[in-house]
Amino acid sequence: MSQRKETPDTHSTDPRRKTRKKQSYYDDIKEKFAGERDLRLDYRPEGREQYTSEFEGDLEKYAIDPNAQESTPRPAFNDTVEVLFIGGGFSALLTSARLRQAGVESIRIVERGADVGGTWYWNRYPGVACDVVAYDYLPLLDEMGYVPTRHYAKGDEIYAHCQAIARKYDLYQLGVFQTTVTSTVWDEDEEMWHLRTDRGDHMKARFVICANGTLSKPKLSKISGMTSFAGHSFHTSRWDYTYTGADLSKLSDKVVGIIGTGASAVQAIPRLGAAAKELYVFQRTPSSVDIKKDWPTNPDWAGSLEPGWQAKRRERALRATEFTPEQLAQRAPISREEKIRRQENANIDAMMRIHAKIDEIVKHPKTADSLKPWYMLMCKRPCFDNDYLPAFNQPNVHLIDTHGKGITEITRDGPVFEDQTYPVDTLIYATGFEVQKTGIYNQIRGEGGIDLNAKFEHGVRTMLGIHSHGYPNFFVMGGYQASFRFNLTDVLQIQGDHIAACIDYARKNDHHTMNVTPEAEEWWVQEVIANRGKTTRSEDCTPGYYNHEGEGQRRQDGNYNGSYPAYIAHTKDVLEKIEENFSFSPSHD
Numbered sequence: 001m002s003q004r005k006e007t008p009d010t011h012s013t014d015p016r017r018k019t020r021k022k023q024s025y026y027d028d029i030k031e032k033f034a035g036e037r038d039l040r041l042d043y044r045p046e047g048r049e050q051y052t053s054e055f056e057g058d059l060e061k062y063a064i065d066p067n068a069q070e071s072t073p074r075p076a077f078n079d080t081v082e083v084l085f086i087g088g089g090f091s092a093l094l095t096s097a098r099l100r101q102a103g104v105e106s107i108r109i110v111e112r113g114a115d116v117g118g119t120w121y122w123n124r125y126p127g128v129a130c131d132v133v134a135y136d137y138l139p140l141l142d143e144m145g146y147v148p149t150r151h152y153a154k155g156d157e158i159y160a161h162c163q164a165i166a167r168k169y170d171l172y173q174l175g176v177f178q179t180t181v182t183s184t185v186w187d188e189d190e191e192m193w194h195l196r197t198d199r200g201d202h203m204k205a206r207f208v209i210c211a212n213g214t215l216s217k218p219k220l221s222k223i224s225g226m227t228s229f230a231g232h233s234f235h236t237s238r239w240d241y242t243y244t245g246a247d248l249s250k251l252s253d254k255v256v257g258i259i260g261t262g263a264s265a266v267q268a269i270p271r272l273g274a275a276a277k278e279l280y281v282f283q284r285t286p287s288s289v290d291i292k293k294d295w296p297t298n299p300d301w302a303g304s305l306e307p308g309w310q311a312k313r314r315e316r317a318l319r320a321t322e323f324t325p326e327q328l329a330q331r332a333p334i335s336r337e338e339k340i341r342r343q344e345n346a347n348i349d350a351m352m353r354i355h356a357k358i359d360e361i362v363k364h365p366k367t368a369d370s371l372k373p374w375y376m377l378m379c380k381r382p383c384f385d386n387d388y389l390p391a392f393n394q395p396n397v398h399l400i401d402t403h404g405k406g407i408t409e410i411t412r413d414g415p416v417f418e419d420q421t422y423p424v425d426t427l428i429y430a431t432g433f434e435v436q437k438t439g440i441y442n443q444i445r446g447e448g449g450i451d452l453n454a455k456f457e458h459g460v461r462t463m464l465g466i467h468s469h470g471y472p473n474f475f476v477m478g479g480y481q482a483s484f485r486f487n488l489t490d491v492l493q494i495q496g497d498h499i500a501a502c503i504d505y506a507r508k509n510d511h512h513t514m515n516v517t518p519e520a521e522e523w524w525v526q527e528v529i530a531n532r533g534k535t536t537r538s539e540d541c542t543p544g545y546y547n548h549e550g551e552g553q554r555r556q557d558g559n560y561n562g563s564y565p566a567y568i569a570h571t572k573d574v575l576e577k578i579e580e581n582f583s584f585s586p587s588h589d
Helices: 023-043 057-063 090-101 155-168 263-275 299-304 309-320 325-331 336-361 365-370 452-456 488-508 518-530 545-550 564-576
Strands: 080-086 107-110 181-187 192-197 202-210 215-218 232-235 255-259 278-283 397-401 415-417 426-429 433-435 443-445 474-476 511-516 582-586
Touching: 023 336, 023 545, 057 232, 080 090, 080 192, 090 107, 090 155, 090 202, 090 488, 107 202, 255 263, 263 278, 278 415, 309 564, 365 397, 443 452, 488 511, 488 564, 518 564
Parallel strands: 080 107, 080 202, 181 443, 202 474, 232 426, 255 278, 255 426, 278 397
Antiparallel strands: 181 192, 192 202, 215 433, 511 582
């Protein structure tokens, strides 16, 4: 993806763009950005350690699945499958579709939840919807013969689409649900993966795809006294509709508090504000919240679509990310420093447009100022909800702006900020998820018994973010060193196609195993390094999960920041030279 597209110019239709501002205007705003970043870093210098995702003891309740019945005892699985997926979200579903097309019959999904869907299984909070246009986000629309009902699909439609994919490709037959893989160990004598679970299973698989998701393991801020709270509490990804009511009507006499104002909270807060007696929103850093132009799908347009329409749509979108020869010629004389300056200025213009929208919508000036994000657009995940800003005009909705500090104490009655306790009946944690963590509940040991996370302690080492030397027949989806797109399913589709092609090649050529060579792995590590760190953008950003909460990071420990077309070209080139990039062992047959 070109830098031009990484920071989209959402200001292009604004007539104010024609007014040239002095560079000092942008420099002053950048200085404000830096001050807000430093404030956050000074409050919580521990970075990612400020969170916990180990829900044990008094925190165990935050991991309980409210959507499933209590799991019933079953006999342990002690069988062998050809391909096993750890996780049942879009990564597993779209890759399984490609494997089915290649003739692979023995496919198993092992999923912690009670059904497929991944994030769309877990996240069922009120207002949940996708921020990417549905015709681009939902995968396999051509194959499924399906057109989403809205421009932006809601969570229940996306979840239903996941279930439909699983049915079409017969993925429920071998599926194992309400089960967590706890260890994945390579047996060098058998040349097979041995997987064990929290339910006593001991499964074997020839190929394993780690598809546990980019944002799947919920986390909580470490807040003093949080376990002493006497009211009812839950995480947004474990929404308790038994308590709130399906329409939130049971909150009509409740005082509700929500900690966090990220993507989940932005969608939930307007619905909570409309239902609760009182709502207290505890904000550490405001999100950039923009308007989402949504509408029902035009049935005439849907009926006019020809087979292959989504693939063609994606091809057009891919071409749009590349500069034309004329544009490249125009940019050639511009210095690197000037390109960066222009990009930053355009980014600031876009963020100031969001500030202006806040002033236009939010009636109370102090609240409006508190809701304004002071960082570059895309430093934190951009959010979209048309009802979020108007919610703060309601008399029962109260914004508690902690000015970057966050809530650091909770008593029996509720959160505390600046020595004031806010008594609430209900406390909702909108504190997010672990990000791009491979094997979130799972110890992965490859050749020589080497733990994958131990290998990565010295720097992430993969090829394409998918393969890692010493882990034969093992593939990772949605992890570091892969390309990044706001529309994540674009990347997952490319990775899924690549993985299916690798497995198909091994099967057709009587190769039992394939293991990326050290040389190919080193090539990709250097590609990642060469395409990262061209600016100080990550360091300049306010802390968030995009920049590891402001922690320092090695140049190879992140996403591949070359263009998205370049990443696709690399995946194709790796396949074309597959015998050079992998070592193989012969079939056992």
